[in-house]
Amino acid sequence: MAKLKIGFIGCGGIANQKHLPGMSQQTEYVDLCAFCDLIPERAEKAAKEYGTPDAKVYTDYHEMLADPTIDAVHVLTPNIAHCEITVAALEAGKHVLCEKPMAATPEDAQKMLDARDRTGKMLTIGYQYRHFHENAVARKVVADGWLGDIYYAEATYLRRRGVPTWGVFTDKSKQGGGPLIDIGTHALDNTLFLMNNYDVDYVVGTSFEKLGRLLTPDVQGQNNWMGEPDHWNNETYDVEDSAVGQIKMKNGAVINLRASWAMNMAEKAGCDNQAHTLLCGTKGGLDTLEGRVRLNHIVANEQTISWVGEKIRGYIPGFSQGPAPLSKEHDIWVKALRGEGELFVTADQAFVVTKILDAIYQSSRTGQAIKF
Numbered sequence: 001m002a003k004l005k006i007g008f009i010g011c012g013g014i015a016n017q018k019h020l021p022g023m024s025q026q027t028e029y030v031d032l033c034a035f036c037d038l039i040p041e042r043a044e045k046a047a048k049e050y051g052t053p054d055a056k057v058y059t060d061y062h063e064m065l066a067d068p069t070i071d072a073v074h075v076l077t078p079n080i081a082h083c084e085i086t087v088a089a090l091e092a093g094k095h096v097l098c099e100k101p102m103a104a105t106p107e108d109a110q111k112m113l114d115a116r117d118r119t120g121k122m123l124t125i126g127y128q129y130r131h132f133h134e135n136a137v138a139r140k141v142v143a144d145g146w147l148g149d150i151y152y153a154e155a156t157y158l159r160r161r162g163v164p165t166w167g168v169f170t171d172k173s174k175q176g177g178g179p180l181i182d183i184g185t186h187a188l189d190n191t192l193f194l195m196n197n198y199d200v201d202y203v204v205g206t207s208f209e210k211l212g213r214l215l216t217p218d219v220q221g222q223n224n225w226m227g228e229p230d231h232w233n234n235e236t237y238d239v240e241d242s243a244v245g246q247i248k249m250k251n252g253a254v255i256n257l258r259a260s261w262a263m264n265m266a267e268k269a270g271c272d273n274q275a276h277t278l279l280c281g282t283k284g285g286l287d288t289l290e291g292r293v294r295l296n297h298i299v300a301n302e303q304t305i306s307w308v309g310e311k312i313r314g315y316i317p318g319f320s321q322g323p324a325p326l327s328k329e330h331d332i333w334v335k336a337l338r339g340e341g342e343l344f345v346t347a348d349q350a351f352v353v354t355k356i357l358d359a360i361y362q363s364s365r366t367g368q369a370i371k372f
């Protein structure tokens with residue numbers, strides 16, 4: 001089989017931390033041959049570091065999509081552009097891996113689903129936390145029946161301080177929201193997937209805009225993941241700094257979701273700046289803690305805590321400590337592109353996540369529960 005040709009639209013943080021190193025592990029099967037960014041130096045740098053010798057560089061994604069030899073593209077731009085670019089790429093006959101969240105609004109996400117169905121091309125979303133070791137172990141624990149009927153869950157991604165300092169994360173017009181749509185989305189996606197329950201009854205929630213404009217970016221509050229002490233502008237910070245939501249499922253189960261970039265709390269819920277899930281079932285419960293699972297269950301009539309799995313952190317370049325392991329996200333994606341496997345994150349699942357996040361924002365604005 002000939003190598004697949006892959007293009008990247010958006011060559012900023014997530015491209016350099018995850019997709020370019022992840023896909024460069026797959027060069028037995030793919031050529032990284034097209035790079036697009038509004039800032040030409042970013043596309044040029046990515047092409048030079050990761051591209052084939054004849055890789056092309058663009059500033060207009062339409063020109064990249066007009067190349068009929070490109071099989072698939074990664075959409076790695078701010079959230080507001082996910083829909084427009086993904087729909088154009090699918091229409092141009094490309095398969096698409098789009099970064100999370102699927103879209104800034106459910107209406108946009110619906111357009112992406114429609115384009116996927118119209119074109120028959122593949123669409124997946126970049127929820128890499130599903131591949132982390134603790135979540136893979138948790139999936140097996142649930143599948144093996146240790147929890148029984150799951151009726152309560154918590155999905156958390158909490159930072160006491162950690163506002164992204166690069167890009168446009170504090171600009172609602174470009175991202176659609178703050179920590180809820182940025183990192184709460186990971187915890188919620190993972191929790192719904194572990195519960196294997198996507199049937200939502202109603203959602204209530206509140207988002208808080210309390211600290212974002214008060215923090216001093218250079219001394220307090222930054223998430224400097226990109227290693228550049230870039231600062232957000234307090235005057236233009238217009239997203240929430242934390243949010244909470246309750247999701248009632250049609251079978252009666254409840255998920256409490258919490259997300260923050262800044263909140264005055266001493267503990268990070270044991271999750272140390274990671275997407276974290278707690279599941280409570282009729283037979284047992286679990287929580288995912290960096291790299292492994294804590295199972296609580298009854299053994300010999302005794303309440304027992306068991307640690308399941310060896311503690312392994314990371315799993316994705318840019319999110320791992322030490323040498324980069326194989327990126328499962330990209331391995332699965334390339335296998336699916338080659339017709340050798342299924343997508344792991346379906347756009348239909350990511351659509352439900354987008355709808356729930358939007359419902360929390362709506363509920364916060366209106367003071368009402370949002371019925372699905």
Ligand SMILES: NC(=O)c1ccc[n+]([C@@H]2O[C@H](COP(=O)([O-])OP(=O)(O)OC[C@H]3O[C@@H](n4cnc5c(N)ncnc54)[C@H](O)[C@@H]3O)[C@@H](O)[C@H]2O)c1
Binds near residue numbers: 015076099100101168
């Ligand atoms: N999976 C994760 O954990 C994770 C982590 C960080 C970011 N993300 C997601 O990745 C996306 C990008 O975030 P980032 O941190 O890379 O931001 P970034 O600002 O570092 O990079 C985005 C890049 O897209 C470029 N761009 C914007 N509009 C474009 C267009 N129309 N055509 C071509 N290029 C365009 C910008 O110039 C910029 O270089 C966001 O949706 C974000 O939510 C995901």
